[in-house]
Amino acid sequence: MPEMQQIFAGIAWNDGGWIxxxxxxxxxxxxxxxxxxxxxxxxxxxxxQASFMQDRIGPTRANIAIAGKNITLFGLLHLxxxxxKFVFKEDIVPSKANKLLFFLAPILALAPVxxxxxxxxxxxxxxxxxxxxxxxxxxxxAYAMTGDAFRLQASQLEIGVLVIFAFSGLxxxxxxxxxxxxxxxxxxxxxxxxxxxxxxxxxxxxxxVVGALLLYGTLEPMAIANWQGHNIxxxxxxxQPIGAILFLAAAIAESKRIPFDIPEGESExxxxxxxxxxxxxxxxxxxxxxxxxxxxxxxATIFLGGFHVPLLHADGFRLGSHHxxxxxxxxxxxxxxxxxxxxxxxxxxxxxxxxxLPRMRYDQLMRLGWIGMLPVSLANVMVTAILLLVFTSYxxxxxxxxxxxxxxxxxxxxxxxAPQQTKTDEDNVAHDEAHSHGSH
Amino acid sequence: MTPNSEQLAIQERVALPTETMTIMMGPVHPAxxxxxxxxxxxxxERIVHADVQVGYLHRGFEKECExxxxxxxxxxxxxxxxxxxxxxxxxxxxxxxxxxxVEVPERAEYIRVISGELSRVGDxxxxxxxxxxxxxxxxxxxxxxxxxxxxxxxxxxxTGARVTHAYCRVGGVKDDTPDGWxxxxxxxxxxxTGVIDDIDGLLTKNRIFLDRTQGVGVVSTADAISxxxxxxxxxxxxxxxxxxxxxxYGVYDRIDxxxxxxxxxxxxxxxxxxxxxxxxxxxxxxxxxxxxxxxxVKAVGAHRVVLPSKNETYNTIEGMIRHFKLTVDGIQVPExxxxxxxxxxxxxxxxxxxxxxxxxxxxxxxxxxxxxxxxQLGNMLVGHTLADVVPIFGSLNMIGGECDR
Numbered sequence: 016m017p018e019m020q021q022i023f024a025g026i027a028w029n030d031g032g033w034i035x036x037x038x039x040x041x042x043x044x045x046x047x048x049x050x051x052x053x054x055x056x057x058x059x060x061x062x063x064q065a066s067f068m069q070d071r072i073g074p075t076r077a078n079i080a081i082a083g084k085n086i087t088l089f090g091l092l093h094l095x096x097x098x099x100k101f102v103f104k105e106d107i108v109p110s111k112a113n114k115l116l117f118f119l120a121p122i123l124a125l126a127p128v129x130x131x132x133x134x135x136x137x138x139x140x141x142x143x144x145x146x147x148x149x150x151x152x153x154x155x156x157a158y159a160m161t162g163d164a165f166r167l168q169a170s171q172l173e174i175g176v177l178v179i180f181a182f183s184g185l186x187x188x189x190x191x192x193x194x195x196x197x198x199x200x201x202x203x204x205x206x207x208x209x210x211x212x213x214x215x216x217x218x219x220x221x222x223x224v225v226g227a228l229l230l231y232g233t234l235e236p237m238a239i240a241n242w243q244g245h246n247i248x249x250x251x252x253x254x255q256p257i258g259a260i261l262f263l264a265a266a267i268a269e270s271k272r273i274p275f276d277i278p279e280g281e282s283e284x285x286x287x288x289x290x291x292x293x294x295x296x297x298x299x300x301x302x303x304x305x306x307x308x309x310x311x312x313x314x315a316t317i318f319l320g321g322f323h324v325p326l327l328h329a330d331g332f333r334l335g336s337h338h339x340x341x342x343x344x345x346x347x348x349x350x351x352x353x354x355x356x357x358x359x360x361x362x363x364x365x366x367x368x369x370x371x372l373p374r375m376r377y378d379q380l381m382r383l384g385w386i387g388m389l390p391v392s393l394a395n396v397m398v399t400a401i402l403l404l405v406f407t408s409y410x411x412x413x414x415x416x417x418x419x420x421x422x423x424x425x426x427x428x429x430x431x432x433a434p435q436q437t438k439t440d441e442d443n444v445a446h447d448e449a450h451s452h453g454s455h
Numbered sequence: 456m457t458p459n460s461e462q463l464a465i466q467e468r469v470a471l472p473t474e475t476m477t478i479m480m481g482p483v484h485p486a487x488x489x490x491x492x493x494x495x496x497x498x499x500e501r502i503v504h505a506d507v508q509v510g511y512l513h514r515g516f517e518k519e520c521e522x523x524x525x526x527x528x529x530x531x532x533x534x535x536x537x538x539x540x541x542x543x544x545x546x547x548x549x550x551x552x553x554x555x556x557v558e559v560p561e562r563a564e565y566i567r568v569i570s571g572e573l574s575r576v577g578d579x580x581x582x583x584x585x586x587x588x589x590x591x592x593x594x595x596x597x598x599x600x601x602x603x604x605x606x607x608x609x610x611x612x613x614t615g616a617r618v619t620h621a622y623c624r625v626g627g628v629k630d631d632t633p634d635g636w637x638x639x640x641x642x643x644x645x646x647x648t649g650v651i652d653d654i655d656g657l658l659t660k661n662r663i664f665l666d667r668t669q670g671v672g673v674v675s676t677a678d679a680i681s682x683x684x685x686x687x688x689x690x691x692x693x694x695x696x697x698x699x700x701x702x703x704y705g706v707y708d709r710i711d712x713x714x715x716x717x718x719x720x721x722x723x724x725x726x727x728x729x730x731x732x733x734x735x736x737x738x739x740x741x742x743x744x745x746x747x748x749x750x751x752v753k754a755v756g757a758h759r760v761v762l763p764s765k766n767e768t769y770n771t772i773e774g775m776i777r778h779f780k781l782t783v784d785g786i787q788v789p790e791x792x793x794x795x796x797x798x799x800x801x802x803x804x805x806x807x808x809x810x811x812x813x814x815x816x817x818x819x820x821x822x823x824x825x826x827x828x829x830x831q832l833g834n835m836l837v838g839h840t841l842a843d844v845v846p847i848f849g850s851l852n853m854i855g856g857e858c859d860r
Contacts, residue, residue: 069597200478204500204841273591274663282486282589283845371657373664374591376842377500 042169043133049355050132050312054304055094057362061304063090064366101297109198109290116196121291121298124189127182128305134175135312136237138167138322138351139329146344152329155343167322167351168237175236176228179313180221183269187213189302190271190278190287197290205287208377209271209278215384216268216275222392223262226399227255227317230416240321247325248417251318256424257395259318261388266313267365268384270306274372277380311361315354322354391431398423473498478841482511486589486845490855491829493848497841505836505844509829512855520819524785525551525625525810528819533619535821536857538581539574539800541567541610543857544623547819549704550795550806551625554788557757562750563627564705568743569640570613570622571797572736576647577606578800579687579729579736582852586726587658589845590667595654602650605643612636625786626754626761637744644737651733659727668723672835672847675720683827686802688851691728692720698798710742725850760786785814801825801852823857 059074066073074090086092108117142150142158143165150158158164172178187210194206228234231242243250252259268275279286288299315321326332327349331341341349375383402419405411477496481487490512496504516535520528532547533540545567552559559567584599607617612633614620622629658664674684679692689696697714699707715731717724753761762781767774788810796805802824809818828851835847 065594069594070601071597200476276591277842280591280842282591283842285485370594372592373587373658373661373667374842375663376667377840379663379666 038165039169042166045167046132046135046137046169047129049137050129050305050308053308053355053358053362054301057304057307057366058097058300059091059094060362061366061369062093064363065370068367068370097297101294104293106293106295107290111198112290113196113198116192117290118295120189120193120196121295121302122189123192124186124302125298125305127185127189128302128309131179131182131309132312133169134172134178134236135316136166136168136240136321137354138347139237139241140164140166141347142343147342149330149340150343155329166237167347171235171237174234176224176234176239176317179236180217183309184213184217186269186302186306187217189299193291193299194278194287197287199290201284202287202289204284205278205280205289208280208284209287211377212271212275212278212380212384213269215381216265219261219384219388219392220265220269222389222396223258223265224317226258226392226395227251229396229399229403230254230413236316236321240316240323243320243323245320245323245325245327246414247320248414250320253417254420255318255395255399256420257391257427258399259314261392261395262318263310263314265384265388266310267368268380270303270310270365272303272307272365273369274375275380276374277377280374307362307365308358310365311358312354314361315357319357322350324349324353327353391427394427475503480844486848488853488855490859491848491853493832493836493844495836495841495844500840500842502836502839502841502844505833507829507832509826509855510859513859514856516821516860517819520816522815524814525788525816526781526785528816529623530619530621532821533621534856535823535860536578536800536804536825536854537618538852538854539571539578540618540620541570541574541614541622542578542797542799542804544621545571545705546795546797546799546804547806547808548623548625549797550793550808550819551786551788553793553795554791554808554810555625555757555760555786557626557754557760559627559754560751561706562631562747563752565743565747566613566628566632566752567623568705568707568710569637569740569747570610570620570628572740572743573606573609573640575800576733576736577603577610578852579733580606580647580650582687582729582849583654583726585849585852586668586722586846587654589849590664592658592664595657598650598653602647605646609636609640609643612639624753624761626757627752631752637747640740641744644741647733647737651730655730659730665723667843667846668726668850669719669721671722671839671843672850673719673721674831674835676718678831678834679720682831684802684831685827686799686824687728687732688725688828689802690714690716691724693718698796698803702796704797706743706746707739709746710739712739712742722846722850787812787814788816796822799824799857801828801854801857821857821860823860825851825853826858829853829858 062074065071074093075087077090077092077096078085078087079092080086108114140155140159142155142163144163145154145158155164159166190209190213191206194202194204194209197203197206228239231239233239233242247253271278279288288296291299326334327346329343329346330338331346332339399420402416402423406413406416406419475496475498477494479492480495481492482489487493490509492508492511494506494508495502514534516531519531523531528547529544532543535543580599580603584596584603587593587599588596610620611617613636614622614629674682674688674692676693679689679694684692684694685696685698693716695714695716698704699712700714712735713731715728715735717728758777759781762768763771763774763777768778769775788808790810790812792807792809794805794807796803798804803822804824805822807818807820807822808816811817832848832851832853836844839847
């Protein structure tokens with residue numbers, strides 16, 4: 016609750032309050048602006064990357080003619096063209112639609128995804144009054160305690176990860192209300208599918224993180240990032256490999272993209288947003304790309320060390336006795352860039368997945384979620400808890416935890432995944448035995 | 456085949472009382488091409504009844520043919536299966552040649568085989584592309600289109616058109632191949648096999664794709680035979696029948712190729728049979744290019760059937776009169792009737808022609824392979840989920856032009 020008190024104190028209009036309010040606004044801008052920008056860039060990235068993967072030229076049509084030259088900026092102008100098109104298109108509302116739900120749905124699809132970014136740290140503390148000095152971690156911490164440092168996180172909540180799940184869970188309302196309010200059978204099916212899928216995968220999504228959270232011992236995203244730190248052996252993807260893979264799969268399912276895009280499935284049911292047009296549809300679209308950013312940011316924070324860069328300490332790069340001293344501002348900037356770089360890299364990965372795989376079927380998706388991923392994530396939680404108990408009761412160094420986790424992962428692979436793999440191969444061999452009659 | 460709708464309904468009702476919903480799938484639906492409607496009754500996601508309604512692309516092909524000369528029918532046949540028009544051309548030409556008793560020169564037969572197999576490659580690639588795209592694998596669709604463009608480029612060089620070629624003539628083909636065209640065809644194999652291998656890698660062992668296709672839309676061998684299935688769909692259900700092999704026409708008896716047959720009869724088999732047939736078609740083209748010899752491409756001495764050369768038309772009075780009579784009155788086909796059939800892109804493509812001795816057909820009836828296959832779609836769908844409609848339908852390669860005629 017101290018956070019809430021701070022916020023209320025800010026509204027008490029005393030001197031400290033003004034500063035706090037201004038700081039909050041700056042934080043909001045620092046965090047939300049890149050998110051919005053990134054979302055727009057992702058729409059371009061999706062087109063561009065898809066065209067590379069498919070041997071096409073990609074977006075080239077939108078252009079500005081300056082002095083007889085058509086400037087297309089690699090297709091980046093399509094962002095503007097899209098925006099203009101959305102705004103100027105006719106906004107059609109089906110006459111029998113439930114007006115309230117129809118209008119509410121796009122807002123409910125977009126707003127929760129934006130809100131979750133308030134707890135995600137894009138960097139550590141920035142001691143602004145000592146920006147040109149080389150500061151150690153302890154010094155930065157001290158400045159943070161005295162309030163001389165600026166926190167690169169909109170809001171520091173002790174229940175941070177829970178807030179993320181609470182709000183991302185609200186996203187389901189957007190899709191299901193759109194389906195319910197549109198007065199269209201296809202949209203209704205889409206909405207129902209969305210509700211079922213997102214509720215199911217929310218469970219897996221939560222459980223996959225529990226393993227990691229047990230290790231970190233905190234729910235606060237900044238603390239999670241700091242626990243992982245500059246030591247790559249402590250990063251979530253190393254200490255929780257199974258959790259990381261399952262989390263990514265479940266998160267893609269949450270963001271409703273291929274291979275999990277059954278609520279949309281444009282070739283079979285067209286989707287829950289079927290009756291939407293113009294900017295309302297555009298808001299769904301924005302929500303979808305925002306989720307792309309959100310999945311990347313979540314994964315980066317929990318499993319890829321957040322804003323931390325390997326070997327980059329608060330006072331510069333250190334490897335053994337070598338030390339490359341860097342001023343504080345450079346460290347902070349590198350860390351922020353690293354965070355967004357990780358997010359973009361994960362976006363790249365998600366887009367690559369989207370343009371490679373076919374779509375799953377509804378029942379297969381449910382089976383994968385409840386029978387496939389849920390038990391594995393539960394087992395992951397259990398194994399993590401046992402390992403953690405062993406490590407703490409024997410006072411072993413948590414820096415060596417990665418050895419244990421890799422052993423466990425190898426074991427799981429050999430016992431569970433590998434037999435499945437051979438089974439699949441046998442299936443294929445059986446199918447390849449298609450007999451063909453030879454030439455006469 | 457699949458549990459029938461009543462049993463299914465009873466099972467479901469016992470478990471949980473539910474209400475069914477009837478949905479009009481198509482003709483305005485992205486997967487229905489605007490040419491077919493499936494009225495599906497679903498219980499949740501499960502289909503309890505499916506009513507397939509065709510006819511949205513009915514253009515009266517058979518009636519139209521009764522108003523034009525025999526030679527003018529060719530452009531109409533292009534628009535039957537517009538994915539592999541040359542095969543339709545060949546099928547129709549063979550029926551008329553059977554009535555006339557005209558001998559087609561060897562070179563023309565080889566050109567028909569080469570261009571026809573190219574068309575078949577295009578047809579199968581389109582179908583594979585559709586199956587993949589309707590499951591959301593859009594990249595694979597575009598890979599197929601890239602390979603199909605190779606086919607279209609070659610056919611454009613040969614015929615002057617990319618889609619509606621109207622290349623065959625009664626008694627031969629329109630023109631000889633352009634210089635170096637045959638070598639160009641062979642040089643394009645790499646592109647096509649490259650794409651086929653890519654798709655093999657991306658789909659054939661893809662867990663999601665296998666789950667979506669294996670055991671889905673199964674047609675047993677017995678059902679397939681009693682329904683009259685032919686072509687890739689029939690061969691996927693275990694019917695070892697290929698017109699090119701079992702009733703060789705043209706020069707297929709001189710060419711060595713295999714007919715892929717699979718037993719399971721599901722969507723995966725229909726996909727895989729087509730993949731294999733593309734490879735076999737390339738093998739056929741390869742051999743045909745080796746065997747082809749220079750020579751005439753129109754029936755020699757059949758003055759009342761084939762048009763005279765431009766030189767003859769403009770410089771001799773006989774040539775001009777022949778050209779005039781053949782163009783205005785049409786080929787005078789002796790009274791009689793004939794059925795001729797070839798292996799089309801989707802199966803046995805038959806043409807039944809009735810002639811009364813005039814230049815205009817009395818009746819041209821087409822046996823469209825995919826009409827017969829589409830007739831069983833409703834049965835294939837029952838018991839599956841709504842999401843399965845699209846891949847099953849895609850794997851049948853229903854072409855509106857051919858189905859509705």
